[in-house]
Amino acid sequence: AQSVxxxxxxxxxxxxxxxxxxxxxxxxxxxxxxxYVQSPGQGLQLLLxxxxxxxxxxxxxxxxxxxxxxxxxxxxxxxxxxxSDAAEYFCAVGAEDSSYKLIFGSGTRLLVRP
Amino acid sequence: xxxxxxTPKYLVTQMGNDKSIKCEQNLGHDTMYWYKQDxxxxxxxxxxxxxxxxxxxxxxxxxxxxxSPDKAHLNLHINSLELxxxxxxxxxxxxxxxVVYGYTFGSGTRLTVV
Numbered sequence: 001a002q003s004v005x006x007x008x009x010x011x012x013x014x015x016x017x018x019x020x021x022x023x024x025x026x027x028x029x030x031x032x033x034x035x036y037v038q039s040p041g042q043g044l045q046l047l048l049x050x051x052x053x054x055x056x057x058x059x060x061x062x063x064x065x066x067x068x069x070x071x072x073x074x075x076x077x078x079x080x081x082x083x084s085d086a087a088e089y090f091c092a093v094g095a096e097d098s099s100y101k102l103i104f105g106s107g108t109r110l111l112v113r114p
Numbered sequence: 115x116x117x118x119x120x121t122p123k124y125l126v127t128q129m130g131n132d133k134s135i136k137c138e139q140n141l142g143h144d145t146m147y148w149y150k151q152d153x154x155x156x157x158x159x160x161x162x163x164x165x166x167x168x169x170x171x172x173x174x175x176x177x178x179x180x181x182s183p184d185k186a187h188l189n190l191h192i193n194s195l196e197l198x199x200x201x202x203x204x205x206x207x208x209x210x211x212x213v214v215y216g217y218t219f220g221s222g223t224r225l226t227v228v
Contacts, residue, residue, distance in 0.1 A: 032213045032214060034216050036219075041221070041222075042221055042222075043118070043204060043206075043219035043220050043221040043222055044204070044206075044217075044219040045219070046216045046217070046218070049216050051214065088155060090157065094212075094213030094214075095213065098169075098170060098213075099211040099212075099213045099214070100145060100147075100162050100164070100169060100170060100208070100211055100212045100213065101159050101162070101170055101212065101213070102159070102212055102213065102216075102217065103159075104156075104157040104158075106154065106155065106156055107155045107156075
């Protein structure tokens, strides 16, 4: 069955530093992949998505992600982190058994040092 | 003008009680979902409706019953609440298949069973 792994439970970076959040997936065919962000007390907001085409995907708030089939990865990056980026980040993959279901990773909490 | 709105935002109740959570979306989407987020932030799908028809029904105790009176509304009724039901419940919607387009989430309902 498909799954999503986010190996880092939390990451701390300094404001202005670059960021990379890791996501690995298990999926038989070409996956539909997503990154969501959840600010404290809020719902999840879609940052970006990939399902075909250019493997480098641009999203909102200056985020990008790169799909690497050979590594089964879809890592999220940002060149310069702002304090407002502190939040929980979730990677998700579309399920193989349903075109409606997303399967989420366990999340990575991003802390930003001033 | 909230796209996906859930009520109430917080719900504290005693074990054994029955409670409902309401969800409404004004995006014109035809598919709606309930997800449960546990204390470890893990998100798991519970139900999905497409045009008022139940299309996903995961392994959820039958104390949980979703109802979709029309495609803009999806409610969740929970009977005989248990301590383990304490979680954040998210409603979401998508236009067509969530796997392709992703979801729009509500801000969540934090349910605490005491």
